[in-house]
Amino acid sequence: MGNNTPTTQIHPGASRAVLSSLLADFDRDLGSVRELRPMAAMEAEVGELREDLEEQLDRAKSAAVICLVGSTGAGKSTLLNALVGRDVAIEGVDRPTTSAPVIYRPRDADVSKILEGLPGQPPTVVSYDADPDAGAGSFWRGQILIDAPDTNSVATVHREVVKGLSARADVLVVVAHRQSIAELSSATFIDLFAERRGMVFVLGRTDELDESAKEELLGQLRNLRDDRWRSPDAPVLAISARTAKTDPGGGNVAALKSQLSSLIAAEKLGSVRRRNAVGNVARIAALIKGRAAELEGATKALDEGLEGGAEAWRSGLVDAIHERLDVRQPDLARMLWNDAAKVWDGPGGYALRVGGLSAVGMGAGAAVARRNPVLAAGLAVGSVAADRLRGAVRERQFESTSGLLPGASELEALQRDAFLGARLAAEDAYMDGAADEMVPTSDELDGHAAGAVDDAWDRLVRVDLPREAGHAVPKGLRLLIDLPVYGLGIWVLVRVILGFVRDSYVGGDFLVSAAIIAFAWLFLARALVRMRLSSRSSSLLTEVRGGVEQRLGQAARTSIEARQKRLGKGREALLRLQSADALWRQRLHGEDL
Numbered sequence: 001m002g003n004n005t006p007t008t009q010i011h012p013g014a015s016r017a018v019l020s021s022l023l024a025d026f027d028r029d030l031g032s033v034r035e036l037r038p039m040a041a042m043e044a045e046v047g048e049l050r051e052d053l054e055e056q057l058d059r060a061k062s063a064a065v066i067c068l069v070g071s072t073g074a075g076k077s078t079l080l081n082a083l084v085g086r087d088v089a090i091e092g093v094d095r096p097t098t099s100a101p102v103i104y105r106p107r108d109a110d111v112s113k114i115l116e117g118l119p120g121q122p123p124t125v126v127s128y129d130a131d132p133d134a135g136a137g138s139f140w141r142g143q144i145l146i147d148a149p150d151t152n153s154v155a156t157v158h159r160e161v162v163k164g165l166s167a168r169a170d171v172l173v174v175v176a177h178r179q180s181i182a183e184l185s186s187a188t189f190i191d192l193f194a195e196r197r198g199m200v201f202v203l204g205r206t207d208e209l210d211e212s213a214k215e216e217l218l219g220q221l222r223n224l225r226d227d228r229w230r231s232p233d234a235p236v237l238a239i240s241a242r243t244a245k246t247d248p249g250g251g252n253v254a255a256l257k258s259q260l261s262s263l264i265a266a267e268k269l270g271s272v273r274r275r276n277a278v279g280n281v282a283r284i285a286a287l288i289k290g291r292a293a294e295l296e297g298a299t300k301a302l303d304e305g306l307e308g309g310a311e312a313w314r315s316g317l318v319d320a321i322h323e324r325l326d327v328r329q330p331d332l333a334r335m336l337w338n339d340a341a342k343v344w345d346g347p348g349g350y351a352l353r354v355g356g357l358s359a360v361g362m363g364a365g366a367a368v369a370r371r372n373p374v375l376a377a378g379l380a381v382g383s384v385a386a387d388r389l390r391g392a393v394r395e396r397q398f399e400s401t402s403g404l405l406p407g408a409s410e411l412e413a414l415q416r417d418a419f420l421g422a423r424l425a426a427e428d429a430y431m432d433g434a435a436d437e438m439v440p441t442s443d444e445l446d447g448h449a450a451g452a453v454d455d456a457w458d459r460l461v462r463v464d465l466p467r468e469a470g471h472a473v474p475k476g477l478r479l480l481i482d483l484p485v486y487g488l489g490i491w492v493l494v495r496v497i498l499g500f501v502r503d504s505y506v507g508g509d510f511l512v513s514a515a516i517i518a519f520a521w522l523f524l525a526r527a528l529v530r531m532r533l534s535s536r537s538s539s540l541l542t543e544v545r546g547g548v549e550q551r552l553g554q555a556a557r558t559s560i561e562a563r564q565k566r567l568g569k570g571r572e573a574l575l576r577l578q579s580a581d582a583l584w585r586q587r588l589h590g591e592d593l
């Protein structure tokens, strides 16, 4: 008992491998549905059936155990005595008679497993000398026969004792008499073992019945056997133990002996036990089927809750991040000017690079240049330096993704609202600990969100922005802007050289005017190029948006994927468990099952 390795010598037709793989699959499926909440209600029952399943498979070499069960006064003890051929059990008129079970066993049979933990009065053990070589005519070839207390009297402990004995038996002989058949139709005791034990039904005390009453009662018993206990193959016999006691060949006891002999014959016993084992599988399957709708509903609701939650979380977060990306648009444009200027080696590139401060500084420089060239130069250089510093700070801020994600409390609220449905469904579908694991936590989602934003932004900064900067201002346009400045420069140079040669120097006004013209041209060009780059930067931003959306979509998927997989495994296991008995029968080749 409690031994985890099913023994298979009892199943000549079924290989050890088939049984252990069936059992392993069955256990794995039971394991994956155990955490489902609706299973809690049947946990004890499933556990008991599962244990019995293993015990049936474990009984490899133990002697066959036959247990007589039934209502008080049905004639169980008398029948045992008739079978044994002497009075080993007490028959009686006082109801109930039998409190201490009688165990009739071969001298060498180990009954310790039968006695272990049995409630009620200690059984009387009577030994006999078995003759395994005796011919088919001899009934006593090694089985254990038990006379159990009743299943229906006021002595409730009796029911516990019968339950314990039946659990340890291979075959139950259900004894009924006229007064107890009606009661059987509402009895729960036989129900408990239906399909899980070999059964033989006996209508007892038939010497008290006339032929028509006997037939009617037999019919009732057959109906119960078929409809209530789903054991259409089980024999139903009419017996008079009293007749058999006076006339060993009478009372139809020989028929019972022959039925029992064939059930417990060595080559058949394995199949009885295997059928008993499969009966347990069938009972578990039926239990789960009984709650299939509830299980299906709860798991489906969770599946949908996760799906809907992930989508709500994704779209809520996408909206929040988009708002924040919009705020970054001017910075992005500025970065694009800067980067485009870096790859533009020429006056146009320089003009593009200088920021607002430089422009103001240079304008001021140009304005005072005629009167104070030194101050002018100082203004220009100072403003460019200030711009550089500001540019560096901006660049660092720009590269960081902080501020693109909503704050912790906003994220938490987003998670809570999005997965509210999933959370409620998880509590219906799973036990407490597992229910918590079935819904993505805020921490986990925040990590995903940060990863998605970092990835998308990193791609912008490292790949898309430099790429865009590389061809944002085409070469032709650069030349168009730079050439007039070079031309002006050359002309100024020519005039200066000519003046030097002719000894008529060009005046300062001429140089300042030339500088003002060059600056004016460059700043006009700068304004136009910046306009062009602004529109480029907004398309870059659109790409970032797309990237964030896509990555958040993946993140949302990742956050529920493993959970949906676990859910799916549970749902598949539920389906398999509901038809597990059919699979067992099929894999065991339906041999005598």
Ligand SMILES: Nc1nc2c(ncn2[C@@H]2O[C@H](COP(=O)(O)OP(=O)(O)OP(=O)(O)O)[C@@H](O)[C@H]2O)c(=O)[nH]1
Pocket (backbone or CB within 6 Å): 070, 071, 072, 073, 074, 075, 076, 077, 078, 079, 090, 091, 092, 093, 094, 095, 096, 097, 098, 099, 148, 149, 150, 204, 205, 206, 207, 208, 239, 240, 241, 242, 243
């Ligand atoms: N006429 C007749 N009486 C029987 C027969 N079998 C048993 N009885 C009587 O029915 C009564 C009850 O028999 P028991 O064998 O003690 O019944 P039991 O099922 O063991 O009852 P509990 O031990 O109380 O559960 C006794 O008086 C028996 O003599 C039978 O085949 N024919």
Ligand SMILES: [Mg+2]
Pocket (backbone or CB within 6 Å): 076, 077, 078, 090, 091, 097, 098, 147, 148, 149
């Ligand atoms: Mg009795």
